[in-house]
Amino acid sequence: MPVDGHHHIRIARPSKDLAAAERFWVAGFGLSVVYRAEGGTEPGEHDLLMVGRPEASWHLELVHEAARPVMPRPTEEDLLVVYLDEPVPGELVARLEEHGGKRVLSPNPYWNEWGVTIEDPDGYRLVLCRRSWSNA
Numbered sequence: 744m745p746v747d748g749h750h751h752i753r754i755a756r757p758s759k760d761l762a763a764a765e766r767f768w769v770a771g772f773g774l775s776v777v778y779r780a781e782g783g784t785e786p787g788e789h790d791l792l793m794v795g796r797p798e799a800s801w802h803l804e805l806v807h808e809a810a811r812p813v814m815p816r817p818t819e820e821d822l823l824v825v826y827l828d829e830p831v832p833g834e835l836v837a838r839l840e841e842h843g844g845k846r847v848l849s850p851n852p853y854w855n856e857w858g859v860t861i862e863d864p865d866g867y868r869l870v871l872c873r874r875s876w877s878n879a
Contacts, residue, residue, distance in 0.1 A: 751800050753793075754823070756867060757813040758805040761792045763843050763864035768794045768803065771842030772835075772869070777802055786810045805865075815865040819850050822868050824858075828875035831859045835871065844869070 758764045768774045774794040782788035788808065795802030803823075806813075836859055840846060844861040847868070854860055858872035 749800070751802075753802055753804050755804040755806065756865065757815050758792070758807050758865050759812065759814060760864060761790055761805055761807050764805045765792055765794070766842045767839065767844055767863045768805075771839040771844060774803070782808065784809055815867065817865065817867040819868065822854075822860075822870050824870040824872055826872045826874055826876040828873075830873050831871045836861065839869075 765776065769776060775797060776792065777795050777797060778791070778793040780791040782790050786808075788810065790807045790809070792805045793802045794805070836846065839861050843864040847860050847862050849855050849860045849868075849870070854870050854872070857874050858870050861869045861871070863869060
């Protein structure tokens with residue numbers, strides 16, 4: 744069966760601090776907690792935070808395993824790009840910075856021209872792009 748636009752997408756990443764990640768993604772960016780679970784202290788058990796929009800067909804999953812933590816290893820090209828189709832609101836950038844984000848320049852001049860790049864508390868990059876996008 745081929746994947747189509749009706750399949751749900753989960754983007755999973757390790758996090759060193761789920762509370763900091765939640766502040767950034769929920770209080771800063773405005774996503775909702777769609778699921779949360781606390782794991783134990785045994786290997787393979789992990790804490791889990793899923794953020795997104797309840798009506799969306801995607802969510803961001805952040806995990807932390809206390810017994811064997813996996814440290815995030817993002818590169819400057821690990822991007823989550825959100826196409827806003829409008830100018831990037833300065834108050835959104837300020838709120839993201841207030842909640843643990845760090846504004847950075849991109850090594851790709853395209854993102855510097857068309858958007859704003861913010862590192863989340865784990866070092867992954869969120870690009871707020873003022874352009875629109877469609878796969879059609």
